[in-house]
Amino acid sequence: MTRRKTKNITGISRIEGFPVHDAYVAFICINCKELDTIYIGNKLIDPKEAYENALWKCEKCNFIHSKNTDIPFANWKKNFRKANSLQAQRFWRSFFLTSTENPDAFWKRCGACDRILPFHSFSKHIGWGPLERQMECRACKGAINAELNPKRTKQQLHESSVRRRIADILLADENEKIDFNDLFKRFGSKCFKTKKPLDINKRKTWTIDHILPSKYLYPLSVSNAALLSKEANDNKRDRLPSKFYTNNELIELAKITGADLTLLTSEQPIINPNIDVNKCVTRFLTVRERSDLIKRIYELKKMLVSYDLVDKLSEENKKLLGIKE
Known part of the structure; x- marks a missing residue:
């Protein structure tokens, strides 16, 4: 399904030329001990497939990581280092298992900074690629959100939470x-x-x-x-x-x-035009004895004004809440 075209207003453009949802495997080369990544694509491989077929070449020293490769560890007995030995085969089986056993073992390339990073460096996004992670890493996403929501204060976040709580109470019987x-x-x-x-x-x-x-x-x-x-x-x-x-x-x-x-x-919030505001107010003011009634009334009035619902209040409720025209 096609998505609506969006305009980039963040000042951080997406890097083109590679599939942003695809996966990589990462491993430490057993020869030179450097970190390597291998492009996997849009379908994850399982440990058995990796063990049987993988030929992971180190970009630094060209060492091939495969079940058919001898182990280069000088501190191992010579016969243990042979690829066909039981010790080597169990090593290779576990080596490939570590890099492929779960989705969170894989790595991903950031579409904003071009780094290949571990799974947990990206936030979840259902349906996006085999890893179901966002296109940008968390660090870049933080920079993007700073531009999109530069003035989103703790107070505003608190008010949003309060509105959600009030709405849940107002709709309790609806x-x-x-x-x-x-x-x-x-x-x-x-x-x-x-x-x-x-x-x-x-x-x-x-x-x-x-x-x-x-x-x-x-x-x-x-x-x-x-x-x-x-x-x-x-x-x-x-x-x-x-x-x-x-x-x-x-x-x-x-x-x-x-x-x-x-x-x-609608791209903008539309408050439910069919809501029975007076009925909801009556429900909201049905409080326990220990409730902070002053705070409760203040929060309700603020929400009614913000949502432009004052005109739907009865004269009785306007008077009760101390709302003047």
Whole structure:
């Protein structure tokens, strides 16, 4: 599926000329003890395949790492160093296992600084290449985000968290109960984003995504629920659907759920126009005796003003909250 064209506004352009999602293996040459990397491509190799077929050549000393190569360790007995010895074969088997046994054993090339770095140097991004990692390393991503969000303070992050918490309280009785079997049937028992099969009985591996985030006062409903793997949902977080899905995916999502495509494709947050603000306010002010009522009212008023919902309040609630026209 094609993605929308995006304009680079960060001042950090992507390096062209190599596939940014492909994988590498890294190893220390057993002859010269220098670090080497070998390009693998878009399909990871397993330890057995590496052991049987690998011919990894050191770029510094040209030593070939293969199960058919003698071991160059002078401190080993001479007969142990022979490639066909039991000791050498077990060494080679473990050597290739170390570099290929798990996805996090592989390395990746950064599309912004051109370094080949370990798996954990990149943040997760479901569906991107065999390693499912972002194109830029964490260091470069930090520089990019500094340009995209130069004034994102701790206070702003706190306010965002507060809004999400308030929204969850406001919507507490608005969420519909989702029929899991129906959800899996509509989405073909697959993660909508990655298309990977999901097992309804393995509850920890999948989740129900608020397509339009609850942060903007959209309750969970049949038309606002998508089936995602846990990893894909973690990657989406509170992002708008237009910031996470491709155009084709948005169209397909609207067809499956009956959601409003205008809302799905919006690049800017649209507060739920159908929310019963007064009902939500009543629910929000149903507090425990030990709650900080002053703080609770302050946070609610700030959110109502920010979301331009004051006009939807009844005169009684405006007076109750001390909101003047």
